[in-house]
Amino acid sequence: MKRSLAPAITLALALAAALPITASAHKAWLMPSQTVVAGEAPWITVDAAVSNDLFYFNHVPLRLDNVAVVAPDGSKVETQNGATGKYRSVFDVQLQQEGTYRIGVTNHYLTARYDDNGKPKRWRGTAETFASEVPKDAKDLEVGESVSRVQTFVTKGSPSDTVLKPEGVGLELVPVTHPNDLFAGEEATFRFQVDGKPAAGLEIEIVRGGTRYRNAQDEIKATTDANGEFKVTWPDAGMYWLETSTQDDKVSMPQAKQRRLGYVATLEVLPQ
């Protein structure tokens, strides 16, 4: 009996292990109504969703709990008119200052997997809720930490650099070419950092929007060099989704053994 059950549990655990990967195969994104803006105090509106197709709403909304908008002077801007529907969230941002804004969702949480009386159980929460929600004697407990960012950039007037400075935690994009100065046919350079240090050997995937109306993803692949840098020459104008992820064991939450790091940016490339 025991011998026949073991493979079943192994299979269940394997499936549970596969689930987060399946979930991350969906694409999370923020989609600003425009990225190059002018005017006195113009508004932009931003869609936030997790989907299969770029940039269409067909899976689940991206929750707005951790949305943060940083103004060119580094101050925080409140989003307005936020709403979450079945397939997408939406919010507005008024751009009062000249320069570049960073709009982003940063999720920093703990995940746990354990065997709950023969059933695989998955949990997600914070270091604080871990103690009360995950049984102390949980069997086959595996705890991981996750830091993921979903970002986009919008510039009113002249591009500025304040919001591009990395925070030094987790996986971050450090643009060398300004993210609101991207044009078709031109080469752009970006750097990735993990905890403020260059992240070499990261695999970058870049996909242009409008996937519903073509038969292939047409993804652009790149790998970061020793300086954490990679270059891309934009083949066409459009909204692009850029994603990369990695993992290590440099956890900041003591319960975790492993740390997953993810980064997504939506970048607009303009025609010449």
Added chain:
Amino acid sequence: MRVQLTIALSGLLAMPAYAAQFEVDVQIPQMNVAEYHRPYVAVWIEGAGNKSVADLAVWYQNKDTKEGHGTKWLPDLRQWWRRSGRTLDLPVDGVTGPTRPAGEHALAFDTSDPRLAKLAPGEYTLVVEAVREVGGRELLKIPFTWPATASQSGKAQGKTELGAVALTITP
């Protein structure tokens, strides 16, 4: 006969001009469309590496609107916005002005105009960009050498949002 007359007339027009002139002729074509708005137009000079060195004219909707004095749509003049517009405090005296109707528009600058006089000797490009609400966008370039030691002229022919664009430099 008509050709001769045109030559004679243009000769007359050139006569009262100052000896040293930088003249740009921009034709905004007549459109047969259901919804027409006058285009936003930018005329500027680029040096090496597409760097903007002088804004000669920018025509956009100067009317006060909720969305910021018509400046909201200025980034649609994509290249001008990137090269120069986004760093300017608008409006700019002697550069920005209201949109203009279809027809031919002659812009004449004295070569002593500080925007031209300050240019270091070298190769430059005159750039004319036009973009129309619910319409298209077009950009034309005419290279020239500065300062002109002899008369220079260049032409570019637009296909959609611009008609003929001409540059004449008389030293």
